[in-house]
Amino acid sequence: MTFQTSLKAALFGLSALALGSAASADQLDDIKAAGKIVTATDMHYAPFDMLNNGTYEGMTKDLFDEVSKEIGVEPVYQDIPWTAELPGLEVGKFDIVIAPVTITPERLERYTFTLPIADATVSLVRAAANTELTKPEDIKGKTVGVQQGTAQFRQLQAYGESLGGVNVKEYGTTDEAYADLAAGRLDAVAGSLPNLTYLVKNRAETFALFEPAQFGQPTYFAWVLRKEEGSESFAKAINDALLKMTDDGRVKAIQEKWLGSHTELPREVPAN
Template identity: 80%
Template sequence: MKFANTLKSALLGLAVLGLAAPAMADQLSDVKAAKKIVTATDMHYAPFDMLVNGTYQGMTKDLFDGVAKEIGAEPVYQDIPWTAELPGLEVKKFDIVIAPVTITPERLERYAFSLPIADATVALVHAKNSKLTKPEDIKGKTVGVQQGTAQFRQLEAYGKELGGVNIKEYGTTDEAYADLAAGRLDAVVGSLPNLTYLVKNRPETFALFEPATFGKPTYFGWVARKDKDSESFIKAVNAALLKMTDDGRVKSIQEKWLGKYTELPREVPAAK
């Protein structure tokens, strides 16, 4: 009888402890409960993200609208300077960074990436009247690039190979394009989709180098936190992207903003 009472008391104590213990955190559950996904992006990165008469639009928005709908939550879009996005993600100011972020081995060690959303191969653009043609012509020239980007690091490495390039960093690509048009730069480095869009819309001012690209092929993805809490969330994002790929929505969005469709990997590229 005494043993039974002791056992009963022990089980009751465990039950109380169980009720008192906090539930395991899960970002996907939190997002669904809140019915919103808080995002961060830089709305000065056409054609992915841009403000047109104060309204946010672009390829990223179209893609993430579809992803959020599949998850069952409303997206909250925030315009955040690129240099503040990944630090803000780490301290949980938002759920995901949807600015196109180049997938690199270093970043894969620290963050969880979505499936690729676009090609991110580094490329060069010059002013229409420039005498520069090939990528190697930037040797000794002044080249603009957005600060803190993978494109900056690739330009830095390429400049060393060439024997020296004067690199000027900018907060946004729009600022770099303005200086290029004004003759204060010899070229601007960016991802191929961004520069193709720029030349398509301003052919009287800019032209791509021939060939336009240098370095290894790379991809853009979105970024989430790399922890147990966030695993279900990034899996849901990737499942939505695959569904949108298979039903043709990704193709339609790419053609709308980039003018062509590029088949993308169905897995996140491995760190090498």
């Protein structure tokens, strides 16, 4: 064997070793080695994520604190605008998006979802003084606010088209939409049932749910990881923790603390 041949063989071996290491890279191992999970969420999405005098709190934080304990690492919480979260996840700026993300068939093709953490079925809220709007179909021809880039936005658009037309106004945060609704600049706001239930519970003098509030197909919120082989063990660790917390009552207690009620959630990731 010549020196040149030996050199080529050595270089090939190093390349194969590097490729093998990359292919076997495991996100959970990396997280445990670092001792932390770097997360992203939008801290303006009550009751899941809120800033109270600068302190992060909410249903998401309580759930993920417990999940992190089960995995044996510390959570690092970052306040990121919703529209930047999934793109940031894809380029590796954080390990997971813990902002409640609605599970949809399109997103399932692109991302790895955890087990559901809450009901996400789209619903409607109105000003408490506006008794002309009661059922969902009453929004025909009206102006309805919704957070941009959400599954609720797409569901509202589709529902509006089925009614013959709804003026959909997009907002960066739900808080901005609620403010315009209270000021009379909107007829209604669409969002997930847990968010709107929490809003009405805390501001019943200003807001009221439609009756019925929900429309469209039942959907669920979950957390999101990158869709890659190395993330499979990380997703399993989170799901195992959520199932353990469901069985020992921690999920129920956290739901009741923030939502005032308990909803049984699927024990598998819904297919759509």
